[in-house]
Amino acid sequence: MSVSDVQHVTSRDNPLLKDLRKLAQDPGAYRRLGRLWLEGDHLCRAALARGVRPAIAVFSESFWPAAPVELAQAAVKKIVIADALLAAVSGLESPAPMGFVLDLPDRPELLPDAPxxxxxxxxxxxxxxxxxxxxxxxxxxxxxxxxxxxxxxxxxxxxxxxxxxxxxxxxxxxxxxxxxxxxxxxxxxxxxxxxxxxxxxxxxxxxxxxxxxxxxxxxxxxxxxxxxxxxxxxxxxxxxxxxxxxxxxxxxxxxxxxx
Amino acid sequence: MSVSDVQHVTSRDNPLLKDLRKLAQDPGAYRRLGRLWLEGDHLCRAALARGVRPAIAVFSESFWPAAPVELAQAAVKKIVIADALLAAVSGLESPAPMGFVLDLPDRPELLPDAPxxxxxxxxxxxxxxxxxxxxxxxxxxxxxxxxxxxxxxxxxxxxxxxxxxxxxxxxxxxxxxxxxxxxxxxxxxxxxxxxxxxxxxxxxxxxxxxxxxxxxxxxxxxxxxxxxxxxxxxxxxxxxxxxxxxxxxxxxxxxxxxx
Missing domain, CATH: 3.40.1280.10 (SPOUT methyltransferase, trefoil knot domain)
Incomplete structure (x- = not known):
């Protein structure tokens, strides 16, 4: 892939990083921001298996060079973030070295006869x-x-x-x-x-x-x-x-x- | 009850308080200390309903005067702790104003034919x-x-x-x-x-x-x-x-x- 596909983030004031912190740590932030944060390869793979196409794929600097191709190529837009900054995004005890940003799906209509x-x-x-x-x-x-x-x-x-x-x-x-x-x-x-x-x-x-x-x-x-x-x-x-x-x-x- | 039944704790260096912090926040601390910390009236009532007799009943200063009698009288030893100190014990997002300290039950023998x-x-x-x-x-x-x-x-x-x-x-x-x-x-x-x-x-x-x-x-x-x-x-x-x-x-x- 060309270098221009990948954006590197090294400043904690980066606007995307601020949004990620909100999405990861505030249970209701997705309603205001219209986006979701999926953290960790297990959850990201489960989403891919369901046909989800992420808007952005996010990786830590140290994970990125060895990122499995199916994760690295899952989104057109790839962001690589300094390890400490990405770890500070996480709401998990063991922060994951990658995640996806998704657009919040449109709310479906109620189906009257669905289980x-x-x-x-x-x-x-x-x-x-x-x-x-x-x-x-x-x-x-x-x-x-x-x-x-x-x-x-x-x-x-x-x-x-x-x-x-x-x-x-x-x-x-x-x-x-x-x-x-x-x-x-x-x-x-x-x-x-x-x-x-x-x-x-x-x-x-x-x-x-x-x-x-x-x-x-x-x-x-x-x-x-x-x-x-x-x-x-x-x-x-x-x-x-x-x-x-x-x-x-x-x-x-x-x-x-x-x- | 006589005043002597109730011990008030106002110092964060109180040894019991140190143990409570360990028990509440370290998943394996009970193995070293031989005691359990049950936080919150819901869990404490569930234990009482199972016949558990706590070693110590713990209350916050502000909760103690209005503590329901079945909780207040559940243990002979009662400890009343300054609100901020008890809140700092908790591992919960919303710290509870009471809890029980129990002796860790003896480990039972394996029953060969039990479900x-x-x-x-x-x-x-x-x-x-x-x-x-x-x-x-x-x-x-x-x-x-x-x-x-x-x-x-x-x-x-x-x-x-x-x-x-x-x-x-x-x-x-x-x-x-x-x-x-x-x-x-x-x-x-x-x-x-x-x-x-x-x-x-x-x-x-x-x-x-x-x-x-x-x-x-x-x-x-x-x-x-x-x-x-x-x-x-x-x-x-x-x-x-x-x-x-x-x-x-x-x-x-x-x-x-x-x-």
């Missing part, structure tokens, strides 16, 4: 990312995050989602009234009432409602559901982690459809 | 804690963490486990040869071969093998297993988060037993 997962005020970025990953794995192609849920494209959610974002229709920051636009039945998860999952007849396609880590699905939202499902926990009374519960429910849906 | 989960070099504390929680919920009473797995009693694992630790037999830092002591069959999870979970006949009781986030169950460990199981992912080729996969497998075991 859907609805997130009701989930707080934990790791939980949200894990649920996106499970949704993708089990053929739930649409995720609706109600107001109060963690920002879907935040760096921690992107890392936990491990590329799932790029295969899903993601609709966030909406009121529950948006669910009126769904023609698939709503299935509420509960920790204390409803039909036992392993004995229930599950509708398909459907929209699973997953609730806040402490409070579960809100009463108002549960009232909209046509089915209420709970998971038998023979070991005791405790409730599961919500991402664990979501995985179990979405897998059961996929298995019931195949059976 | 068991084996963790093979799992790295992420949140995953490990979530799996302990699922194990407890689904009646898997013993967890064996092989060498290279995240420290089971680390603060992040304790928080994600939400009390599950106190209802489980936890054995950590051991070689795979320890599994020779199990009489239950070993069931390996795999992302690319084995019987489909939703069609498999699952042995019960058994020991599920859950593997490293990137590499899965090691070949050496898988060779010890009598069953190999994979989870159908009709949405695509991606692999699930390991805590999500564990939840699905442990739930399937519990449901198969009941059916």
């Amino acid at each position: 859907t997962v609805v997130l009701d005020r989930l707080q934990d970025a790791g939980n949200v990312g894990s649920i996106l990953r499970s949704a993708s794995a089990f053929g739930f192609s649409q995720v609706v995050a109600l107001k109060g849920t963690a920002a879907l494209w935040a760096p921690k959610v992107l890392r936990a989602g491990m590329g799932a974002h790029f295969g899903l229709r993601l609709i966030e920051g909406v009121d529950a009234s948006v669910l009126d636009g769904l023609t698939v039945p709503l299935v509420a998860t509960s920790s204390h009432h409803g039909d036992w999952l392993h004995k229930a007849r599950l509708p398909h396609p459907c929209a699973w409602l997953m609730g806040h880590e402490g409070q579960g699905v809100s009463a108002e939202l549960e009232a909209r559901a046509s089915h209420r499902i709970r998971i038998a926990q023979p070991g005791g009374e405790e409730s599961l982690n919500v991402a664990a519960a979501a995985a179990i429910c979405l897998h059961a849906s996929a298995a019931a459809r195949e059976a | 068991t989960v084996v963790l093979d070099r799992l790295q992420d504390a949140g995953n490990v804690g979530s799996i302990l929680r699922s194990a407890s919920a689904f009646g898997f009473s013993q967890v064996v963490a092989l060498k290279g797995t995240a420290a089971l009693w680390a603060p992040k694992v304790l928080r994600a486990g939400m009390g599950a630790h106190f209802g489980l037999r936890l054995i950590e830092g051991v070689d795979a040869s320890v599994l020779d002591g199990l009489t239950v069959p070993l069931v390996a999870t795999s992302s690319h071969h084995g019987d489909w979970l939703h069609k498999a006949r699952l042995p019960h009781p058994c020991a599920w093998l859950m593997g490293h986030e990137g590499q899965g169950v090691s070949a050496e460990l898988e060779a010890r297993a009598s069953h190999r199981i994979r989870i159908a992912q009709p949405g695509g080729e991606e692999s699930l988060n390991v805590a999500a996969a564990a939840a699905i497998c442990l739930h399937a075991s519990a449901a198969a037993r009941e059916a």
